[in-house]
Amino acid sequence: MPSPEDQQRAPRLELRGVTKQFAGVKALSDVNFRLGRNEIVGLIGDNGAGKSTLIKIVCGYHEQTKGELLFDGVPVTNLTVEKARELGVAAVYQERALADLQTLWRNIFIGQEIVTRFGFLNVREMRRATQKLMLGSMGFTSTAVTPESVVKNFSGGEKQGIAITRALYFDAEILILDEPAVGLSISEIDKLLLFIQSIRDAGKSAILIDHNIFHVYEVADRVVVLDRGTIAGRFRPKHRSVIELTEIMREIAETGTSSVPDDPFEEGGKGEEVAS
Amino acid sequence: MTDTAEDPKGSVTDSRPDGRGISFRKDPKRFLSAYAGQVGITGAFIALWLTFVFAAPDTFLKLDIYRAFAATIPMFGIVALPLTLVIVAGEIDLSFPSVMALGMVGFVLVWEATGNVGLAVLTALLIGAAAGLLNAFIVVKIGVPALVATIGTMFFFRGLATVLIGGRNITLAPTRDSILFRVFVGKFHGFPLQSFWLLLVAVAVWILLNRHKFGAAVYVIGDNIQTAELQGIKTGRVRMILFVLVGVAAAFAGILSSLFIVSFFPSVGEGQLLPALAAVFVGGTSVFGGKGTILGTVLGAFMIGTIQAGIVAVGLTGFYTELIYGAVIVVSVSIHAVVQRRFG
Numbered sequence: 001m002p003s004p005e006d007q008q009r010a011p012r013l014e015l016r017g018v019t020k021q022f023a024g025v026k027a028l029s030d031v032n033f034r035l036g037r038n039e040i041v042g043l044i045g046d047n048g049a050g051k052s053t054l055i056k057i058v059c060g061y062h063e064q065t066k067g068e069l070l071f072d073g074v075p076v077t078n079l080t081v082e083k084a085r086e087l088g089v090a091a092v093y094q095e096r097a098l099a100d101l102q103t104l105w106r107n108i109f110i111g112q113e114i115v116t117r118f119g120f121l122n123v124r125e126m127r128r129a130t131q132k133l134m135l136g137s138m139g140f141t142s143t144a145v146t147p148e149s150v151v152k153n154f155s156g157g158e159k160q161g162i163a164i165t166r167a168l169y170f171d172a173e174i175l176i177l178d179e180p181a182v183g184l185s186i187s188e189i190d191k192l193l194l195f196i197q198s199i200r201d202a203g204k205s206a207i208l209i210d211h212n213i214f215h216v217y218e219v220a221d222r223v224v225v226l227d228r229g230t231i232a233g234r235f236r237p238k239h240r241s242v243i244e245l246t247e248i249m250r251e252i253a254e255t256g257t258s259s260v261p262d263d264p265f266e267e268g269g270k271g272e273e274v275a276s
Numbered sequence: 277m278t279d280t281a282e283d284p285k286g287s288v289t290d291s292r293p294d295g296r297g298i299s300f301r302k303d304p305k306r307f308l309s310a311y312a313g314q315v316g317i318t319g320a321f322i323a324l325w326l327t328f329v330f331a332a333p334d335t336f337l338k339l340d341i342y343r344a345f346a347a348t349i350p351m352f353g354i355v356a357l358p359l360t361l362v363i364v365a366g367e368i369d370l371s372f373p374s375v376m377a378l379g380m381v382g383f384v385l386v387w388e389a390t391g392n393v394g395l396a397v398l399t400a401l402l403i404g405a406a407a408g409l410l411n412a413f414i415v416v417k418i419g420v421p422a423l424v425a426t427i428g429t430m431f432f433f434r435g436l437a438t439v440l441i442g443g444r445n446i447t448l449a450p451t452r453d454s455i456l457f458r459v460f461v462g463k464f465h466g467f468p469l470q471s472f473w474l475l476l477v478a479v480a481v482w483i484l485l486n487r488h489k490f491g492a493a494v495y496v497i498g499d500n501i502q503t504a505e506l507q508g509i510k511t512g513r514v515r516m517i518l519f520v521l522v523g524v525a526a527a528f529a530g531i532l533s534s535l536f537i538v539s540f541f542p543s544v545g546e547g548q549l550l551p552a553l554a555a556v557f558v559g560g561t562s563v564f565g566g567k568g569t570i571l572g573t574v575l576g577a578f579m580i581g582t583i584q585a586g587i588v589a590v591g592l593t594g595f596y597t598e599l600i601y602g603a604v605i606v607v608s609v610s611i612h613a614v615v616q617r618r619f620g
Binding site: 119127 | 495504
């Protein structure tokens, strides 16, 4: 058992030599992955590269065939969906994040309602909390939006913003966003980036899954490229231009590896100032 | 209440920081748009009622017709209420008319054996729960679509009831002396007490749907079951409880209808399927799930009851009732589908 100080220094999440096999097919082989504290990592790869398998392992839907999962430096075995949630993992899916026909306040509190005794809803308290979140982190200042607004009428970026706000409100430590930018207009993506920025501001970590480097380039502290079940490269957008990264991606897609060496992972995740 | 005072942005919105809902007095426009469905059904109800008042003032301005409603509406209304929850959750149950009969068979057999009405009632309710549990098992655990599963159990339960009772009709006259008879179907100022039971069930189901965790889960399940699961709602358990609730309500409705006519017929419940479904759909509950209100179903039940009486008052024969119910269901569901597509 590591000491509290060690836990403070350990990455928020670490995968060591994780392999996942489905009926003879290797979806992931010997993957080493780290997510630092207050770090946003873009996990990039083509369809079938193993992104969703990796995510499903972290969320507790699948169990790895081999390898180790560590949360705050502590190995965790037999991870379940419930256990992952307790450890602060929250997944945000564009299509499945919200219940469209329900009001804003009901969406914020799905499955985690504020209740009095015997499970009766404290509707007033939930509306009040929603109102606060709207004016604060969600940034809805228009008079057209109230906690009673039905979320169907919100745009794709706003919906994910609501889901991100919800996850942060319920103390998620690791947010996982699955293809958050797919199908969004440019202005919507800008809004989304602001919400992702709010994850960093809240001191939490996030993994952004995408097949497109452009979607994550602006917000990710680090980009990890997955190809055919293995990690093909780790890069810092701060150190490289988007054109350079696109070139690297192309090379990986063709050869499976990159000739460019990995950028270093700094302990503490955040940046050079905490580098040991 | 002072949240806005500290928050400079507070003045930009006129929504309510005290956590109360939208008030009609303060913001009529927003109230109307937020509760459009319920305002619509209330308007339709008043329009229908006024039509009948003008068409047949002698009938509709006297209490007698409402006493008649109080006897007929609960027979399908009591099931229509939990059925609303089932439909909001995106499921359906067509077997409840047969459960009304099956529960009553248990009632009759226990009552004949023991003479104890209380025990008979308990048996009927337990059978209703068991029938609901079987539906739930087939739908949730085995994974058969509810429409198909409950068409199957509709015939199965009806057949089972008829076989168990040997097709007998039975008089329930001796139950008249029991307290439960007077509590269930006695009269209060000429109003049959089953109407009070209907209101009691309506209030209980309203609280369950709107003010309890369970109801919150029901809405999300019908809206987007994947969201519900991702947010940790035990969707299987909630759906199973819903079928059990309808089963118990059906058995209860079977008891009330049989005691009211002081006889048991193996055909009890037949003819209640269409009015119950019509009440739910006229009340604005979406066939697609995720949307529906108890107020809507209560008013829907009254409208169906009014139409029922109207058919007779206008002098049409009973042959027309099914025709009209069928038309009412198709039209109301179509209107809802169009509204949802246009404005949704």
